[in-house]
Amino acid sequence: MPAGADNSLISHLQHMLNHPNEGDNHNAEPFAHCYRRLAELLPELINEGCDPRIMLDYSGNLLWGIEQMGRRDIGDALRYLACDPLMQSHVEWLGTFWSHAVAPSTPIPDLKLQISAWQQQFEACFGGAALERVKGFSPPEMALPNHPDTLFEFVKALKEAGYQWLLVQEHSVERMDGTPLHRSQCFVPNRLLARNSKGEEISITALVKTQGSDTKLVGQMQPYYEAMGCERQQLGDVEVPSLVSQIADGENGGVMMNEFPEAFRQANRQVRDNPNGTVAINGSEYIEALERNGVTPNHFPTIQAAQQQRLWSEAGDNASAEEIQNAISRLSVADAGFSMEGASWTNNLSWVEGYANVLGPMNQLSAAFHGSFDQSVVEDPSITSTKPYQEALLHVLLLETSCFRYWGQGTWTDFAHEIHRRGNERLERAQRSNL
Numbered sequence: 001m002p003a004g005a006d007n008s009l010i011s012h013l014q015h016m017l018n019h020p021n022e023g024d025n026h027n028a029e030p031f032a033h034c035y036r037r038l039a040e041l042l043p044e045l046i047n048e049g050c051d052p053r054i055m056l057d058y059s060g061n062l063l064w065g066i067e068q069m070g071r072r073d074i075g076d077a078l079r080y081l082a083c084d085p086l087m088q089s090h091v092e093w094l095g096t097f098w099s100h101a102v103a104p105s106t107p108i109p110d111l112k113l114q115i116s117a118w119q120q121q122f123e124a125c126f127g128g129a130a131l132e133r134v135k136g137f138s139p140p141e142m143a144l145p146n147h148p149d150t151l152f153e154f155v156k157a158l159k160e161a162g163y164q165w166l167l168v169q170e171h172s173v174e175r176m177d178g179t180p181l182h183r184s185q186c187f188v189p190n191r192l193l194a195r196n197s198k199g200e201e202i203s204i205t206a207l208v209k210t211q212g213s214d215t216k217l218v219g220q221m222q223p224y225y226e227a228m229g230c231e232r233q234q235l236g237d238v239e240v241p242s243l244v245s246q247i248a249d250g251e252n253g254g255v256m257m258n259e260f261p262e263a264f265r266q267a268n269r270q271v272r273d274n275p276n277g278t279v280a281i282n283g284s285e286y287i288e289a290l291e292r293n294g295v296t297p298n299h300f301p302t303i304q305a306a307q308q309q310r311l312w313s314e315a316g317d318n319a320s321a322e323e324i325q326n327a328i329s330r331l332s333v334a335d336a337g338f339s340m341e342g343a344s345w346t347n348n349l350s351w352v353e354g355y356a357n358v359l360g361p362m363n364q365l366s367a368a369f370h371g372s373f374d375q376s377v378v379e380d381p382s383i384t385s386t387k388p389y390q391e392a393l394l395h396v397l398l399l400e401t402s403c404f405r406y407w408g409q410g411t412w413t414d415f416a417h418e419i420h421r422r423g424n425e426r427l428e429r430a431q432r433s434n435l
């Protein structure tokens with residue numbers, strides 16, 4: 001956010017520290033402790049004879065902000081969680097976008113940039129070996145595109161970047177006949193199928209995050225208690241244990257900040273003391289265990305993004321891109337509940353409606369960036385390592401952060417306008433230097 005000295009870019013945590021008397025900014029140090037506390041909590045549980053598991057995703061700009069602040073206490077704790085040999089069997093890092101961008105309304109060419117920028121940031125912080133262990137992807141806000149072309153390019157970009165699976169929100173997907181997922185289906189991997197307006201298809205494994213109040217579910221370790229009541233299921237010829245997948249959106253509420261540590265301790269101690277078949281397990285660990293027992297993605301149920309069945313029924317199987325867009329328009333007029341904005345865990349809030357004054361500039365800056373650099377990068381890929389390119393890219397990625405479209409009009413949209421202005425300024429400067 002452009003809120004530092006001379007409006008320089010600083011992290012929100014730094015802003016909280018700079019203004020301790022505003023709002024809940026007095027929580028800056030408790031927030032900082034939340035970022036690093038698992039480096040204390042996991043060894044504690046392991047020393048007690050527990051076998052804890054946790055999956056983590058930190059956005060690239062959060063990692064950058066921690067480094068920018070010189071917070072070695074946080075950086076060293078995260079490095080321990082990412083690199084220490086003991087931690088590798090307990091902690092799974094998930095990839096995400098570099099900024100906390102909402103995939104459905106992110107310009108399609110920038111999906112790949114967000115993904116690759118995060119990978120570069122993570123590797124710079126923790127090394128190539130740690131990056132190679134990152135196999136799953138956590139979309140910010142659990143936001144899954146449902147426009148056929150956006151979803152196809154999103155899945156394609158994930159697979160090209162080496163990702164093997166992603167987390168999806170239960171109500172952001174549907175069965176191939178358009179009906180909601182069966183409850184039991186939420187507890188095994190699914191094959192997410194994406195089909196674009198050219199008729200091309202691509203798929204990726206999806207673990208389903210069930211509906212509910214996200215921070216409360218994880219903060220109070222509901223996944224453990226739900227898993228205790230789950231039955232084994234049949235995938236192909238193999239009987240497999242059910243997996244309950246949940247995720248909380250970080251330290252923006254007292255539940256995760258205050259209730260999670262003790263609930264996490266309690267659940268792991270119960271697993272240790274009651275060997276009844278319910279254990280903690282991470283996503284890749286579970287999928288790899290299935291593979292070792294002969295279960296492949298071909299055995300997984302096939303799902304698609306929400307509203308796909310209605311769209312393809314309206315447009316026809318061999319519809320052109322124009323016919324698909326016309327079908328979207330007809331369905332949107334006929335049914336206010338039909339939307340191609342995608343779905344996330346905040347479906348009561350639109351990342352598009354009411355934010356034209358952010359989305360317009362965001363799309364303009366992205367288009368100008370690609371117009372300025374794409375052909376030059378094809379001719380000389382080393383341009384991506386130049387300062388003009390990287391400074392312009394930084395502003396493109398930052399402007400796509402969801403925070404600028406969460407809090408309504410005011411300070412945050414003003415921040416967005418300033419980032420947009422500076423981004424265009426960087427592009428003009430790059431053009432003057434013939435980059």
